[in-house]
Amino acid sequence: MMMDLLSPHLVALSEFMTRGGMVLWWLAGVVALSWTLIIERIVFLLCSYPKMQSQWLAEWKTRSEHESWFAHAKKQGVIQQAHLSLNQHLDFIKALVTLCPMLGLLGTVTGMIAVFDMMALQGSSEPKLMAAGISMATLPTMAGMVAALAGLFAHSRLSKTIHRRELRLEQQLRGSGCA
Numbered sequence: 001m002m003m004d005l006l007s008p009h010l011v012a013l014s015e016f017m018t019r020g021g022m023v024l025w026w027l028a029g030v031v032a033l034s035w036t037l038i039i040e041r042i043v044f045l046l047c048s049y050p051k052m053q054s055q056w057l058a059e060w061k062t063r064s065e066h067e068s069w070f071a072h073a074k075k076q077g078v079i080q081q082a083h084l085s086l087n088q089h090l091d092f093i094k095a096l097v098t099l100c101p102m103l104g105l106l107g108t109v110t111g112m113i114a115v116f117d118m119m120a121l122q123g124s125s126e127p128k129l130m131a132a133g134i135s136m137a138t139l140p141t142m143a144g145m146v147a148a149l150a151g152l153f154a155h156s157r158l159s160k161t162i163h164r165r166e167l168r169l170e171q172q173l174r175g176s177g178c179a
Contacts, residue, residue, distance in 0.1 A: 020139035021114075023107035027140060030103060031147045034096035037089045038154045045086075045161060052085065053169055060173055075173050082169050086162040090155070097151035104144020111137025 017024050056078045065071055115133030 016139065019135045020143065021107060021110060021136040023103055023110055023140045024143060027100060027103045027107070027144055027147065030096050030099055031151070034093055034100075034147075034151050035154075037093050037096070038151070038158065041089060041093070041158050044088075045158075045165070049086065049165065053082070053165075056082070056169070057172055078173065079166070079170055083166055086165060090159065090162070093151070093155050093158070097148055097155055100144045100148040100151060102144070104141040104148075107140020107144065108137045111135070111140070 017028070060066075060075065060078065063071060063074075066075075111133050114136055115130050118130060118133055
């Protein structure tokens with residue numbers, strides 16, 4: 001039953017990927033990797049980070065003093081540890097998102113080369129012969145731009161959420177006894 005529902009979609013996806021050429025498969029790999037990392041960051045923010053944050057706050061609140069140089073250094077260490085934990089993979093996600101339109105443009109170039117090769121071999125510019133190459137030129141560009149827009153939106157939301165979490169932790173550490 002489930003296979004019957006998926007079969008037409010898989011056939012359409014396979015045709016789309018074939019028409020787009022090899023570059024479209026590379027683009028699919030980059031998109032899959034970037035979204036795997038994005039989902040990992042979301043799961044971290046929802047599941048792991050709250051536990052880490054409550055542990056840091058509990059350790060800070062159990063300290064007997066909050067005013068010494070050592071206490072201040074400890075607080076800064078916690079903030080830095082949170083920063084590193086929260087921002088893990090963000091730069092790599094951004095690099096992968098930036099790579100998407102570049103791969104799309106590579107697909108455009110390879111598709112146009114295919115068109116020109118076909119024209120050189122056939123000796124004419126018949127539209128039917130050029131259609132496959134033009135499809136190979138436009139599909140990766142479109143897919144690269146769509147993937148980049150979606151990835152850019154996800155990266156932006158993650159960055160903003162992470163920044164808010166860092167600020168909230170810093171405020172909570174200040175509010176519990178340290179000036």
